[in-house]
Amino acid sequence: MSRDTLAIAAALRGYLPGGEAIRAVVPLTTGFSNETYLVEGRDWILRMPPAGGAILEGHDVVAQAQLYVALGEIAGGPPVPGIVAICEDERVLGAPFFVMECVAGAEVHDTQLPDWFTSPGDQFRRQLCEIWLTQVASFAALAPLAVLGEPVSPEQDARTWREFARKANCPALVAAYDRLLARPAPLSGPPAVVHGDVKLSNFMWDDGRLSAVLDWEMALNGDPLSDLGYFLIFFEGPFHRAATPQREPGMVSRDEAIALWERASGRSSEGVSWHEIAQMGKTIAIIAEGAAMFVSGRSTDPKLALFQKNLDYYLGVMHAMLDAQGL
Numbered sequence: 001m002s003r004d005t006l007a008i009a010a011a012l013r014g015y016l017p018g019g020e021a022i023r024a025v026v027p028l029t030t031g032f033s034n035e036t037y038l039v040e041g042r043d044w045i046l047r048m049p050p051a052g053g054a055i056l057e058g059h060d061v062v063a064q065a066q067l068y069v070a071l072g073e074i075a076g077g078p079p080v081p082g083i084v085a086i087c088e089d090e091r092v093l094g095a096p097f098f099v100m101e102c103v104a105g106a107e108v109h110d111t112q113l114p115d116w117f118t119s120p121g122d123q124f125r126r127q128l129c130e131i132w133l134t135q136v137a138s139f140a141a142l143a144p145l146a147v148l149g150e151p152v153s154p155e156q157d158a159r160t161w162r163e164f165a166r167k168a169n170c171p172a173l174v175a176a177y178d179r180l181l182a183r184p185a186p187l188s189g190p191p192a193v194v195h196g197d198v199k200l201s202n203f204m205w206d207d208g209r210l211s212a213v214l215d216w217e218m219a220l221n222g223d224p225l226s227d228l229g230y231f232l233i234f235f236e237g238p239f240h241r242a243a244t245p246q247r248e249p250g251m252v253s254r255d256e257a258i259a260l261w262e263r264a265s266g267r268s269s270e271g272v273s274w275h276e277i278a279q280m281g282k283t284i285a286i287i288a289e290g291a292a293m294f295v296s297g298r299s300t301d302p303k304l305a306l307f308q309k310n311l312d313y314y315l316g317v318m319h320a321m322l323d324a325q326g327l
């Protein structure tokens, strides 16, 4: 099911101050996660819930916009897009939505690497890695935000994803979480803002500078080791291969990433393996739900057909990591 972009453009022209200049509304990303549209004529971005059901429930767009506002107010905080409008009234576009400024630059796609990322010398990618990692480490200094609710312990978070895995019909993952939860989670210090999805493709770059940190849908107040653990999933380690962008020459190694994070956050990475396993589980849970959506016919998105293949690979990785921890 896709939305009528002509009708959306007409409604926004009347609703938004300065909306008369809107020429068209063009889909950028649609599917099983929140939908993103470019609002031409104003250089804005519109976000709406998926028209055909989401993988992650409860990650509503209005909360996302409120988080962008809160993050934008932090002096020296992460760069995030400015919010133009938040609308909870479903009569306007048929669903809640928000409009934000379009930030300059582009992301590094998960698998199709852009030329601006692969063409320059190794030093360019090394620097980009350092900026990326320093930004992730800086979240550890952000005091918990009221918009994110009460701090969530790593065990609580793991239990949430364990439940998600159960509902996604993935008993192997439920069992893996039980093994992990047999040991208390190591903590690095007081709770802070956790982004929750710090993969490279959620960072926007403009001429080698970081222009925005996007996609805070899984953010919470928690232990910063969660973000480091999630980050490490994408680097080559004893149990898993590197993700595509991290295979490029110049990208830092896993050990360098850990050392950089410690230096920039002022926290110890001790016990990060627990968190890497927990975050691996979170990734697997989302993959499992995507696969279940496809298998049950709730979605026909061809991307979801690939999920099943990845599911088995990552479950194997998670088991090997648990074994190595003696869990």
Ligand SMILES: Nc1ncnc2c1ncn2[C@@H]1O[C@H](COP(=O)(O)OP(=O)(O)O)[C@@H](O)[C@H]1O
Pocket (backbone or CB within 6 Å): 028, 029, 033, 034, 036, 045, 081, 100, 101, 102, 103, 104, 107, 201, 202, 214, 215, 216, 217
């Ligand atoms: N404010 C913005 N300015 C420019 N592009 C954006 C903006 N917000 C989102 N995008 C584009 O939409 C893509 C998806 O947004 P993101 O917040 O990562 O959500 P998700 O990955 O859950 O769909 C981004 O990778 C980026 O290309």
Ligand SMILES: [Mg+2]
Pocket (backbone or CB within 6 Å): 201, 202, 214, 215
């Ligand atoms: Mg994203």
